[in-house]
Amino acid sequence: MRRQSSWAPHLAAGMASPAERLAEALGGDILSGVLREDERLPAHRPLAWQLGIGVGSVTRAYAILERRGLVRSVHGRGTFVAVRHDAAGPMMDLATNMPPPMFSDRALARTLNRLAKHVDPGLFNIYPPVAGHLEHRRIMAHWLAGMGVAVAPDRLLLTGGAQQALNVAVHVARQHVSYAVAEAQTYPGMLGAMRQAGLPICPAAMDEHGMQPAALEAILARRRGERAIVYLTPEMHNPTTATMDLCRRRDIVALCRRFDALIVEDAVYVHRDDSARPALMTLAPERTFHVSSLSKILSPGLRIGALIPPDRYAEACLPALLASSLMIAPLSYAMMAQWMQDGTAESVRAALHAEAVRRQDLVLSVLGTCVVKPASHAFHAWLPLPAGQAARVVAQAQGLGVALPPSDAFLGGEGVQDTGVRLAFGNVTFRALPEALARVRRACADSAGKVSRDTMTIS
Structure with missing residues (x-):
């Protein structure tokens, strides 16, 4: 007699198709450990009847999960969970900012097996064009269109991740600018790139909507005779x-036009098309270097980024790209193309977004008003704190078995008053996350008794 599934049937909320909502619900319960390895999923027809959906929707949902390697089907027996949940180690990593894994080893093996049968040997036998093969640039351009970025394939340069794209943008812009403006707290990788290029960095104050126009205007006006690059x-x-x-x-773009500043737009966290929040490149294509990547919204191991430079700087980007790296690994190209063409990439992107929402809700429920409630979704959160207390929280958390980034890692320059601690919550399992957050809450309490929200005007 077959063992019946223990899963309580339900659909994820939202407006997606029944198949996508079922895949999201099942995928979330598999990844969080509600469903264990080798556990049998419900049979198609009874599940369809219980949920009030078509049998075809169940079949499509199971196919989505199988492409991601979360389940395996056994002919004549049914569909089973294919993910093993390892116990958490002694140190919980809330320092590394990356999304949780959405591909299993089974999905990777299946992709590689498919590529072995169909991949073009020419991809491996010659050096690719500096900016990538045109077909791969077409695939990436189509993907970016779904993120609200319209670009012709020949205007897009493929890079070895977002960091390389940022480095190329800084290298090219450096010939035309004398200093940089960045948010008071910002991405350390870009700070390193600007400092390596010899660019003085002026930090601009922030609020809940990012860089404050008044702060940017004051910096640009004070150095009116010089040209700036503005990183956002x-x-x-x-x-x-x-x-x-x-x-x-619009206010930021207007100021950059008024003072003829160049813009580097870091769009690695953009996951969908939103007409209410257009890309800066869309608003000011003549001066914006747009950077995107697959690592934050698809898979950290797929080190493929995209750089869209302004037309007048496009030619200069090619030698800069060549000097920084000969090419992306051909296998990464092939895997990107395979996943984007067979629908795997889109299903994983949607699943990651749903997982980000779920984890953000958990963070807010555990840390409450100590943490900023974000207007968008990714796998990090911000605790605004005075500099001294932020350093103590990091040290206290370390002692409690939670790794956090150094409190000064994101400082954009001297004299920055708006400080805090960043939590990256994609690199631990969902089951371990409540304990990790409880330890952070204890570290905050031990450091000062209460987390201050007076250092940034955000809510």
Whole structure:
């Protein structure tokens, strides 16, 4: 007699198709450990009847999960969970900012097996064009269109991740600017790139909508005789989670036009098309270097990024890209193309978004008003704190078995008063996350008794 499934049937909320909502519900319960390895999933017809959906929707949902390697089907027996949940180690990593794994080893093996049968040997036998094969650039351009970025394939350069794209943008812009402006707290990788290029960095004050126009204007006006490059992360800013609304985006663009500043737009956290929050590149294509990547919204191991430079700087980007790296690994190209063409990439993108929402809700429920409630979704959160207390929280958390980034890692320059601690919650399992957050809450309490919210005007 077959063992019946223990899963309580339900659909995820939302407006997606029944198949997608079922895949999201099952995938979430598999990844969080509600369903264990080798547990049998419900049979198609009884599950369809219980949920009031078509049998075809159940079949499509199971196929989505199988493409991701979360389940395996056994002919004549049924469908089974294929993911093993390892116990958490002694140190919980809330320092590394990456999404949780959505591909299992089975999905990877199946992809590689398919590629072995169909991949073009020419991809491996010659050096690719500097900016990537045109077909792969077409695939990436189509993917970016779903993120609200319209670009012709020949204007897009493929890079070995977002960091390389940022480095190329800084290298090219450096010939035309004398200093940089960045948010008061910002991505350390870009700070390193600007410092390596010899660019003085002026930090601009922030609020819940990102860089404040008045702060940017004061810096640009004070150095009116010089040209600047302005680095911005408009969506789910790292580390503060600030997201620019349309008014803020237009104000920033207007100032950059007025003072002829160049813009580097870091869009690695953009996961969908939102007309209310257009890309800065869309608002100011003549001066914006747009950077995107697959690592934050698809898979950290797929080190493929995209750089869309302004037309007048596009030619200069090619030698800069060549000098920084000969090419992306051909296998990464092939895997990107396979996943985007067979629908795997889109299903994983949607699943990651749902997982980000679920984890953000958990973070807010455990840490409450200590943490900033974000306007968008990714796998990091921000605790605004005075500098001294932030350093103590990091040290206390370390003693409690939780790794956090150094409290000064994101400082954009001297004299920055707006400080805090970033939590990256994608690199631990969902089952371990409540304990990790409880330890952070204890570290905050031990450091000062209460987390202060007076250092940033965010809510």
